[in-house]
Amino acid sequence: MGIYVQRWGDSQNTTVGDIHRYDYFSTCNDVSTFPRPRFASEFGFQSYPSFYSLSTISKPDDWSNDSPFFTSHRQHHPDGNKQMQNMMAKFFHLPNNTDSVQQFKDFIYLSQVVQVICIGSEAEHYHRLLSEAGAYTRGTLYWQLNDIWQAQTWSSVEYAGRWKLLHYAMRRIYSDVSVTAYQLNGSIAVYVTVDDPQMTAKYSLSVDIISWDGKTVSQKSMPNLQSEGFTGTQVAEYKISDIFQGSLTVNDAYLHIWITEDGSNTILSSTHFFPGNFTKINLPSAKIIVSNVTSISSNEVSFSLQSDATAVYVMLDSGALEGYFSDNGFLMTPNTVYSMTFTSWSDISTQDFSKNIVTRSLVDTY
Template sequence: MFMKGSNWIPAHVLPEVVTPQYTRHLLQAAADTHQNCLRVWGGGIYETDAFYEIADELGILVWEDLMFACSMYPVNQDFLDTVKGEVVTQVRRMQHHPSILLWASNNENEAALRGNWYGTAFNFDQYKEDYVTLYVDTVRSQVLEEDPSHPFVVSSPSNGLQSELDGYVADHPYNTLYGDVHYYNYLGDAWVGSATPLTRFASEYGFQSWPSFISMAAVSLEEDWDRESPLMYHRQHHPLGQQQLALQIGLHMHLPPHDGSLKAYQDYLYLTQATVAVKVETEIYRRWMSDVTEAGEGYTSGALYWQLNDIWQGASWASIEYGGRWKMLHYYVKNFFNPVLISPHVKNGEIMVYIVNEQFHNITSANVVVALHRYDRLGVMKSVNLSVDVEAAASSQVATISLAEELGLNTHCQEGMYDVEDVCFIILQLYDGEGTLAAPQNFHLLGKPKDAHILHASVQIQDVSGPTVTPHSNWTFTLRVKTDAVALFVWLETEHPGVFSDNGFLMVKKEEQLFFHAAKEMTEEDLQSSLSVKSLTDTYPPGYASKTFAQHPGFHPNDIRNAMLS
């Protein structure tokens, strides 16, 4: 079973938002984006029975962590007695729920001990003995006494059974050949993902972003609307988080000027969300579901990104903001965790096209369409169409396509001194035998958006109609969005609660039809007056236009353009 999903819903969520209605909203958001497993930390007073009842109802499985994480803990008898009492109370309270998938003693403590995170190497044997006393002899034995019907893991990441053979503290808890792995890399090029571990199970990974300006404005003053303001650092609890966010933005896009303007602040918040890092990483894990390298890596059986929801308005790894507003990531989750996924891997001038089909039936006589697009014009330059049969419950490489020979990259993507990778990008689609989309449309940017030969896109909401009653909402509105140029990371926003049918998408046609599923009663005028839309080039300097200037050795055309605009 490939377990998809997001991740830990913190037990310390503020009590005023932990209502059955809010819990249902979060779990429904997980279910609507095809996530069937959540990792929950762990058994606290705010995790009411309503959470598990709703998870039972929606078919969401729960990986239940007990309240031990990222630290060394005491093992005196008084503390162990308290632990036993807590374990008995929580396991008896929750074990009857069919949503409970497994119990886990701790998060990252095996890795912390072996990796000397807290200076334990000077007396490793004693700390290891204490570790086994607490998590194995006490927690594990008590959980299994109360509930022998569910699996139990001592730690995560861990080598699983191999860790047990190693006395419960493996030499290398992050070994990709066993158990599960946590992976964070804030310094590499996450849009490429070449360093992503091909692990048996990816149980934690992710990247930070800030919430929307709508969410931040609720807890800030005008003087705070600057990415370097004291409030921004107060609400950034990850060491070096601001610097890492700036690095990731700068690797692929243009960091807004630090000029104190509201626009620069809003653009910064938007750009922290406009990232494909988690998308790329998740697709790698899913592509390796059915294959293994010569070194034995692969057969990845699960991917749990960190994290589902925010506990306040601040920088975090969450895909859902405090209060329930979806970030751009959560719209991507809806696509990359779809039961059927078309995913590219580009290497050495070739596109290897994978289809992940987690359905229990084959897809026969399907049609794969791989299309070459230019950034500076709407429409398809050239496409390749292939008929494929896709195996059930598997990831299959269905095609290898040459960028140069079959898609004509060097023919259609020449533009002055620009690299062809900065002129063109790829769109992938999968249709079933009846011509209906069988998977969400996917894209692959061959180069970095900041280097792209792209025009400024004027994206506008042409009209809004509704509401109508749909399975998603009693107040569903139809939106018509138009553009005059290719637009990257098109982002629609309204202060009204609800969810768009798609968001953060690439616009490669003049017009797209979208839907807004409102969470409460509202009128067409309410929505129309509150809507805003932006895309990547809206964050560029005024007067921006993509031009090829007189070239200078060692400079990219965009370097010259940016120097002239600065």
């Protein structure tokens, strides 16, 4: 029989314990503020559910982030609404539409985008530490999965089962193979994490620097890379001063980063990284068109999306229809056709879907 070793004690010990972390004040994608725990069993940030969900339990007079109904009755986290607004202002222009209902809808949308940035950045950080000495982060549980009522909470799934933008993001982040990036000390680091212990990934890395008008400014690539199973590996580091030279600034372009499997050129993972600040970025006006709505089954439809300009943080909203999309919260490049699906919890027709579907992107909040 082996020797018994006491493991209890400080539950926040990053070597043998786990951590709970809620930071509502630091810029939430700043990796220098993140701990390096063995296990992170709670971390999160709030957002609103969809406008449709809120409209079922509120009146038009309530439709404001400052209304007593949403600051006191439905908000059970002290200063929660103010914390969402303050974090939002770190990344985006605050909604200022003269139509008060549209302003509230914009706030709902931005709250979900910020939740993706906050929880997603922290989850990616822990995922990268999977095999790093001194951390060996073996798991994470973000707070929280689902709601018990229609209100602003930490959840990624609404009360009726509708997915927030966060749920789509976490599906990407927790995939077996993922490529992520972060910015620190004047450089952008790129990591590949392989979550499956039985898998060895062989791949090539590609990085395109793309201006907001859709033009590829420069390209970088690294072939013949390999990551073992159950590891997080830094595969590249780029100095920002080397990428953005001359008149090109961090607010003029973004990075498209992806890895392709050797031999098949199958895309294993892809991400977009924004080194600038959207309060200083001149986004193009983007018109998104929904077309080719086709019935697949009694509760599923397929459709096409196309934008005439770069559209960032594209959100698809199914209105009164409860269900989920094949993807959501993504970037669209100009004149590219995206094939999508929507799966409903009940039977739907193509007419019902076409009547309810609403698209928006970040520029729509300006």
